Amino acid sequence: MIQKLISKIEKTHAPIVVGLDPMLNYIPKQIQEKAFKEYGETLKGAGEAIWQYNKEIIDHVYDLIPAVKPQIAMYEQFGIEGLIAFKKTVDYCKEKDLVVIGDVKRGDIGSTSAAYAVGHLGKVQVGSQKFAGFDEDFATVNPYLGTDGIKPFIDVCKEEKKGIFVLVKTSNPSSGEFQDRLIDGRPLYEIVGEHVAAWGEECMGDKYSYVGAVVGATYPEQGKILRKIMPKAFILVPGYGAQGGKGKDLVHFFNEDGLGAIVNSSRGIIAAWKQEKYAKYGEAAFAEASRAAVEDMIADIDGALKNR
Ligand SMILES: O=C(O)c1cc(=O)[nH]c(=O)n1[C@@H]1O[C@H](COP(=O)(O)O)[C@@H](O)[C@H]1O
Secondary structure (H helix, E strand, O other), X not given: OHHHHHHHHHHHOOOEEEEEOOOHHHOOHHHHHHHHHHHOOOHHHHHHHHXXXXXXXXXXXXXXXXXXXXXXXXXXXXXXXXXXXXHHHHHHHHHOOOEEEEEEEEOOOHHHHHHHHHHHOOEEEEOOEXXXXXXXXXXXXXXXOOHHHHHHHXXXXXXXXXXXXXXXXXXXXXXXHHHOOEEOOEEHHHHHHHHHHHHHHOOEOOOOEOEXXXXXXXXXXXXXXXXXXXXXXXXXXXXXXXXXEOHHXXXXXXXXXXXOEEEEEOHHHHOHHHOHHHHHHOOOOHHHHHHHHHHHHHHHHHHHHHOO
16 A cells, blocks of 8 residues: 555655645535435434535545545544544445545554454454554554553454554644653654654665654654654655645655655645635635645645655
8 A cells, every 4th residue: 555655646646645634614605504304403414414525525626636545533523423424435435446545543562453454444344354443554553651552453453455544643732742752862753753764664665654643844854854763654744824834844855756745735725715815716616726725835835845
């Protein structure tokens, strides 16, 4: 799957991911009203509204981008109905030939991680049959339980030729509270980065590993260091747009080959219609606003990479 991600980035010239993190207050009234008319103001109505909203955005951007990243919490808050919308979204994106990064941030003791890995990336055995549960292409994984929490994901990735992105240095303001703590004089995120590089050696594609990392756009200096520590890991870079990250902050996340990083924006794309910059599109043309925001993001990152 890392090969597919790379070839799609090369084809689109767009090292970006659209984050599908729907909230009801981003969803235009016309979609909500239609869903509520059919299913009432219920969890099912909310799930339907999310699905219709996602579908329209995907239809307007899929040809510009290599990948999407649905964030499962945004769906889980609506219970089973939300998870149905999550699964419909995953399947629809795959139909559109997009790489799907399930942002599930899992990780537990080995036996429990194995179940998460099977549920999101692998196949579960039922009697004589095997079934894929959510069936994303990549999943985000929390490494803070150590190697035995990661290994089951790697095993499934090898079997299924899928991949993971391991949280190394997150984009949020408090990320330094633990991740920057010095251990033998070195920040914890560097140590985690070294482990990502070592885990990645076990499952290499041609040039890049199936084991990638997450490093926030909001920490460009740390990104530069981590790029060197994990030369063969693809870095998923969230924090662009709504969290303040800009194209010029991102250049050091990329390798000289122009690959090695993929930048996510969620609210900045899917809720573009709410920003002043894209207000001219209005609520009804929300998906056109998303397309314009994707084009602007591609141009911003492309410009920054050309000028580095
Ligand atoms: O793993 C992630 O994707 C992630 C890691 C991180 O350090 N920071 C971060 O913002 N994310 C996710 O990236 C998305 C960012 O959303 P926006 O700030 O709206 O672009 C959300 O889905 C976050 O959960």
